[in-house]
Amino acid sequence: MLVSIKWLKDYVNTQELPPAELGEKITRAGIEVDAVIDRSEGLSNIVVGHVESCVKHPEADKLNICQVNVGEETTQIICGAPNIAAGQNVIVARPGARLPGGMKIKKAKLRGEESNGMICSLQELGIEGKLVPKAYAEGIYVLPENAEVGSDVITNFDLDDTVLELGLTPNRADAMSMLGVAYEVGAILEEEVKLPEITYKEAEDKASSMLTLNIDSPEANPLYVAKVVRNIEVKESPMWLQQRLMAAGVRPHNNVVDVTNYILMEYGQPLHAFDYDLLETGNITVRHAKTDELITTLDGNERKLSLNNLVITNGEKPVALAGVMGGANSEVSKNTTTIVIESAYFESGSIRQTSKEHNLRSDASSRYEKGVDPNRVIPAAERAAQLLSELAGGEVLAGSVIFDQLQREEKIVNVSPDFINSRLGMKIRLDDMLDILNRLQFKTEAMNNQLMISVPTRRQDIQIEEDIVEEIARLYGYDEIPSTLPETATSPGGLSPYQQKRRIVRNYMEGAGLLQATTYSLTSEKSATQFAMKHTELTRLLMPMSEERSTLRQSLLPHLLESVSYNTARRIDSVALYETGSVFLKGQDELLNEEEHLAIAVTGLWLDNSWQGEKKAVDFFVVKGIVEGLAAKLDVELEFERGELDGLHPGRTAFITLDGRRIGVIGQLHPNEQKARDLKTTIVMELSLAELFKEQTEALVYTQVPRYPSITRDVALVLSKIVEAGTIEKLIRSAGGKLLKDVRVFDLYEGDNLEAGKKSVAFSLTYFDPEKTLTDEEVTAVHEKVVAALIESGAELRS
């Protein structure tokens, strides 16, 4: 909502406050002033000029040489506007004048001809092109014939004004009108509100003699007022009206349309004007549309209607989409002489539905959607009659044609001063409360420690006691509220075990050298299930904004890999990222099964300390080590089993299992996938934190530090390449019995010195007895058993 302060002063005394100060007061009281716009900013030395003569420039087709009377003198100005003509009153920027954007006017020579100033368009005065009347959109603006030559344009045409741009919240529909803003400002400044005085002369003929009215849908249209004005002259509106509309962000058209828009802005009540003759039938019938009925609206679009749409008809065909937009078939034009003015109350839900269905929002529909003041419908119609008789020379027929079943009593809210104070934690005196309610013009009766408040119909947002609490508080001043802390029983507060584990994972990952990433949950249908361990049905948005963000992800990896590629494309060759976040799987319920996952993606060098000769590229085991460390931290036993997954290297992929359940996957990207993503060797891992966190960790009880030494024996084996170290380790463990404390691989060799298809793996075995120092003989006895078992399994001892 754009509020011209000059216009506002018609209704309320603004106490000559500087606009910024007024804006601040309005903001602090509850309606945010987003901007304070000085309409004359950067303008000076601009006067009314009269074009005495206008001839073509001999050297330039598009230029005219004008002799312009600017009051003090008649001077020559070159003008390139297509609509310049002798006899016009125009806006002249004199030499020395300033225009918005810092432009300064100087005497100049154009193609050899002197030019002492500039004849201006409205755009050149800083008015947005879309607000300039169509007739002047492509050229200069022409002032009325009675404009005083030489007078100051800025003051004479109300450009010395400031506009407050209000950012309205949906509850404050009352402030979508100048009168509504006036009531608000009046309450803030403790000033009275002055309503427009409506007086006009009526003709003897009655409106009802020319127009009949039928309302078929009283629930959607409980109040309809029509006035008939005849013998009007459709023409340009006076300057003051045009300027006020432009200040309010509305483009002037002609006096009839401008009057309806002016009253829309003034009262917040949408009006519509029909050309009476084009109505043809002298009847207005409001009803719901028939299926597939057609109307061409004023914006030139033909619309196919549905049963939900309320339409205004002439008894036969639609002439307007009720409360949203008029029809082209009854549009007011230059030739119109008699008009019907409609002021109606349409139910908000009906308008919202129609507006949404046709994707058509207008100043009218946005007000109806939020609910207009039922007590302004009739005054707005009267105000229109007044202005049309004043500005269009119209003759207003007596009375109105009216249908009225609208309830419009004031809402009564009962609230006690104690309630107000206890909700606020304040001690506001009753007198102060009554004063505030009086400023708001809420009629209030106070008795028995109870306030009975009648809320004016313009304030439909006030329904319950708490709404009154807010009104009192905002006008009393939120700065006056003290600061206290809740006096509730204090509980310790804290993180749940799950939340604690999530933080442990985060700290561990960062200690391991990974950066935490965050990616989007919405992805393309194509990548939604890539790398997902459990494919479920896709979950698509009903109306995605793009295919790229159309479907909920079932794996974190596609976006995490995109982030890796983003970095490598910027020549950051070593990237180590992790993310925790939800994947979205179809479940039993209508809601999805949202499972929190952990994902890792690494590429490039893991260790880079080259000047000391230490350099290690990422590989499967780097990431496996991280997962093993995490398992140790969380005290869970994870196992890795060879597996395959689309997009991963078939020889370098393992599923991560917990108690036999697959909870994750780890692997190197398939070379084709790497190529497609423009990546070098990249290792990824994803696992379900939900699964990982399922089990409660056992209490930590310390194990005694060994009192006896352990003894280590090594064994080097030659194995077939297909035999996995893990298999051998299991064999060693089972043969080693309880004295075998630990088994580790300490060497792997697959070189030329071995038979083809063979590899050498060396294990280090640690023996330990918590009860005593083991003797060599005891260890040898067990170790030989282990070796025997290995040989029996087909392993050869490496000499």
Place this chain on the structure above:
Amino acid sequence: MEAQLNELKTQALDKIAAASNVKELNAVRVAYLGKKGPITDLLKGMGKLPAEERPKMGALVNVVREEVTARLEERMAILEEQAINEKLQSETIDITLPGRPVKSGNAHPLTRVIEEIEDLFISMGYEIEEGPEVEKDYYNFEALNLPKGHPARDMQDSFYISEDILLRTHTSPVQARTMEAKGGEPIKIICPGKVYRRDNDDATHSHQFTQIEGLVIGEDIRMSDLKGTLSVFAKKMFGEDREIRLRPSFFPFTEPSVEMDISCFKCGGEGCNVCKKTGWIEILGAGMVHPNVLEMAGYDSKRLTGFAFGMGPERIAMLKYGIEDIRHFYTNDVRFLSQFQRTEV
């Protein structure tokens, strides 16, 4: 023999002085004091002397031997130190070379902000509640006093999956769920999480972002409690000198509703580019829980009251760290992320 002894002594002392390293000095020791050395020889030869001369000569030999030994040890100490010094000298390293890097990652800036806020409220006795990101229309809107067709639904255009299921547009549904689950009992919670809205991604908009909401319900919870709580939050997050101010606003789920500004932490209130010359920065929205919301979750709104607040970690991080583009949070440029390594304590 005495002369011989003195001669030997002079020779030995000269050699000791001449020895330039430990090895040479050890050779001198062996040469003069060893089992086969001249002094031992002299002692062995004493048997040939007359008995009355033996004690005198014996004492003399011992004096010489002791003196040689003492000088040798003196010299040895010097040479050993010299040897060590040479060794140390040769082992000198270029300490300006870089250290072996310790691999270390860090939290995402949003996590950093969210955990800081979580910890602050935990210290005030709050618990953390979370809920689904794909939510029922009921919890996202209806339970929060936003029935179907409510004009305020326009404010947050949403991603629907079906007529009744959508990506949550705020974390408030967690409040509705928690209230329903607590069955009328007092509540003190913080709800962080991801939310989604139909916005085109640009420098200030993101279709996915995060929110933290807080909810306190109890007997006699007042608006002054909200103000006090937010004031503690503002001071802890943005500095002890921060002042807050409340401005009336509108949210369907609170009444009265407010927006909270803090005095600008950059200019202290004088006006700068961070606060757009106003001296104040808008931080969050809040209010007293609307009685309809309480009643819908089964609370007696006459007996229990509450306050709620909601803020955007993106906005807070952007203000705190001076980040100009919200997309940085979701691009995961390593050069951006790794800047949040260091502490600010």
